Amino acid sequence: RAKARGRGSFHFYQAEMNERVAGQLAIEADLGRALERGEFELHYQPQVDLISGEIVGAEALLRWRHPLRGMIPPKDLITLAEDSGLIVPIGQWVIETACQQSRAWRDAGLTPPRLAVNLSARQFESDDLAEQLAAAIDRAGLGSGALEVELTESLALQDIGRVTAILKKIRAAGVTTAMDDFGTGFSSLAHLLRITVDRIKIDRCFVRDILGDRTAAAVALAVIAMAKSLGVKVIAEGVESEAQLKFLRERGCDEMQGFYFSQPLPGHDFEVLLREARCLSFAAAGAADEED
Ligand code: C2E
Numbered sequence: 001r002a003k004a005r006g007r008g009s010f011h012f013y014q015a016e017m018n019e020r021v022a023g024q025l026a027i028e029a030d031l032g033r034a035l036e037r038g039e040f041e042l043h044y045q046p047q048v049d050l051i052s053g054e055i056v057g058a059e060a061l062l063r064w065r066h067p068l069r070g071m072i073p074p075k076d077l078i079t080l081a082e083d084s085g086l087i088v089p090i091g092q093w094v095i096e097t098a099c100q101q102s103r104a105w106r107d108a109g110l111t112p113p114r115l116a117v118n119l120s121a122r123q124f125e126s127d128d129l130a131e132q133l134a135a136a137i138d139r140a141g142l143g144s145g146a147l148e149v150e151l152t153e154s155l156a157l158q159d160i161g162r163v164t165a166i167l168k169k170i171r172a173a174g175v176t177t178a179m180d181d182f183g184t185g186f187s188s189l190a191h192l193l194r195i196t197v198d199r200i201k202i203d204r205c206f207v208r209d210i211l212g213d214r215t216a217a218a219v220a221l222a223v224i225a226m227a228k229s230l231g232v233k234v235i236a237e238g239v240e241s242e243a244q245l246k247f248l249r250e251r252g253c254d255e256m257q258g259f260y261f262s263q264p265l266p267g268h269d270f271e272v273l274l275r276e277a278r279c280l281s282f283a284a285a286g287a288a289d290e291e292d
């Protein structure tokens, strides 16, 4: 009986493997068609000033609404897109869509905050990334500071001279830059800091453990101190509790983003937030606390 089960589970395993490979191929083919089929969406997660409580930014996060499989999480999707090279046209769609969304909110009489889009290191392999960004901003009629790009540490592994030249053009187009997931990559700090940014994002893994783990807290504090001495803003990712928020605010962190304030929201819901609650009430409460 054990033998039968063993063989059975082997066959099952084989079948499952084949299914997985087939599923992977199918999903890759689907990804190739997803753009033209209009299956992508951007969701927007507010970024809040830790002193004023104001929504000063929003990160645009890619979502794929697969017709059969439902929402595919970006982690799987981005890896697939990077491996197949599809990240370049998808990334272009993200840039265009974020710019047009900002335009639409302006046309509706709102004052949208800066919108941040994530760039894959692979997008820097094409020579006209800066020109693409500038053109999208132009088409939407946006001014300086309307768009931000989030960079990954893996960018530092590319030809730093080339990357620096592209970033210079990007910043000349009025786009601000942020280093995403800071502290999680493998490049040396000195090398990494040759990439000039306006903002550093403390990775969620340090924020998560900030109250219980001395090492995580030490990393967060070191990042804040370093950012201050470089004259760079610092934002904390993945803030989920008031205690984390207070800790970060008291230590001079400038902004935060996380479920404590809001999940990433579909465009319509983010618009409602902009109309109704542009400012967080925590800040007023916090400020009152500090006065007494
Ligand atoms: P990221 O750029 O670090 O984005 C932040 C991620 O943290 C988002 O996950 C967001 O939903 C999640 N998050 C925010 N606050 C909290 C919190 O309080 N708790 C927890 N547990 N999670 C929180 P998401 O949307 O699943 O995106 C995952 C990653 O996929 C992103 O990490 C980014 O690296 C990548 N990604 C998303 N959209 C794009 C895109 O358009 N282009 C590229 N190249 N990458 C993208």
Ligand code: MG
Binding pocket: 059, 118, 150, 180
């Ligand atoms: Mg990001």
Ligand code: MG
Binding pocket: 180, 181, 201, 203, 237
């Ligand atoms: Mg991040």
Ligand code: MG
Binding pocket: 181, 203, 204, 237
């Ligand atoms: Mg992260």
